[in-house]
Amino acid sequence: MTNAISVSNEIKASALELIGNTPLLALDRLHPGPGRILVKCEFMNPGGSLKCRSSLHMIQKARERGELKPGGDVVEVTSGNQGCGLGVVCSVLGHPLTVTMSKGNSIQRALHMEALGAKCIRYPLVKGTYGNVTFADVEPALEGAMKMSEETGAFFVKQMANPDNIEAHYETTGPEIWRQSGHRVDAFVTAVGTSGTFTGVSKYLKEQNPEIQCFVVEPEGSQPLKGCPITKPLHMLQGASYGVVPDLFNPDLMEDSISVTDEESVHYKDLLGTKEGLFVGYTSGANVAAAVKLLNSGKLPKDAWVVTILSDTGLKYTPVPDNLIE
Numbered sequence: 001m002t003n004a005i006s007v008s009n010e011i012k013a014s015a016l017e018l019i020g021n022t023p024l025l026a027l028d029r030l031h032p033g034p035g036r037i038l039v040k041c042e043f044m045n046p047g048g049s050l051k052c053r054s055s056l057h058m059i060q061k062a063r064e065r066g067e068l069k070p071g072g073d074v075v076e077v078t079s080g081n082q083g084c085g086l087g088v089v090c091s092v093l094g095h096p097l098t099v100t101m102s103k104g105n106s107i108q109r110a111l112h113m114e115a116l117g118a119k120c121i122r123y124p125l126v127k128g129t130y131g132n133v134t135f136a137d138v139e140p141a142l143e144g145a146m147k148m149s150e151e152t153g154a155f156f157v158k159q160m161a162n163p164d165n166i167e168a169h170y171e172t173t174g175p176e177i178w179r180q181s182g183h184r185v186d187a188f189v190t191a192v193g194t195s196g197t198f199t200g201v202s203k204y205l206k207e208q209n210p211e212i213q214c215f216v217v218e219p220e221g222s223q224p225l226k227g228c229p230i231t232k233p234l235h236m237l238q239g240a241s242y243g244v245v246p247d248l249f250n251p252d253l254m255e256d257s258i259s260v261t262d263e264e265s266v267h268y269k270d271l272l273g274t275k276e277g278l279f280v281g282y283t284s285g286a287n288v289a290a291a292v293k294l295l296n297s298g299k300l301p302k303d304a305w306v307v308t309i310l311s312d313t314g315l316k317y318t319p320v321p322d323n324l325i326e
């Protein structure tokens, strides 16, 4: 025994170091085969979702370029997860954060952002319902964020058009998947919001091996990426599939779009809990439903490995009293 103070290199310097490097997990109980589903556990990020990665990268790049000064204000429109990620990053780096969000997105996200010191302005629903948000519901929040940035000079993150959003996944999520799988990936599937995750990861994986097939996941009746007319705009995939083709989407990277119903998303969200011990959100359920469909489709070799994303924690969706929603 020594009295010297031990210095441990296992101590993280801040919550920023908790972002990324999430585990890649095999769903061998939920899907015993044929083939294998590997999931990237993005719900383990400190903001509870995949959006911590893009939050960190977009803010760091803006600071490096001088677009965001030390202590400068930040504004963003969000379905909640980007706001939670920015909440983590801005509180550590000392940037006051204001986020705008539709009232259709879960109240837990607003509470989470506020707990991280952010101001959250919620906008009334236009066409959607609580838990089912359309692009028409996002538009007022988008305009609100834009106006605020113009009036105050706050740095507007613009996740929907910011190439650093793609770069975050190209530089971290993609390489992690490639390394953690031992360079064995046959296909990658994921739901699309801004498309930062799909475009960044698919670009990286295809550069490593052009044979890797990449698929988007879209709700049945709302498949603009497949080029279909929208017949059912409302669905449960908060944060994804707004019925428009996102600016950051690169169609050249997509083999096809796999459709899932709300029932399938709920079913696989529940199976992730009961069979794998993972309490996650609806896009995670949708992603795994799509991975199972892909493995059963005959489009891949029988022993194929399919990688997908567990995007966020199920704690963001637990039922809440009506008076809190309003």
Ligand SMILES: Cc1ncc(COP(=O)(O)O)c(C=O)c1O
Residues within 6 Å of the ligand: 049, 050, 051, 079, 081, 082, 191, 192, 193, 194, 195, 196, 197, 198, 238, 239, 240, 281, 283, 284, 311, 312
């Ligand atoms: C729960 C959830 N899943 C998926 C996505 C889609 O991610 P991306 O914006 O990178 O396409 C989001 C985006 O906010 C999300 O919140």
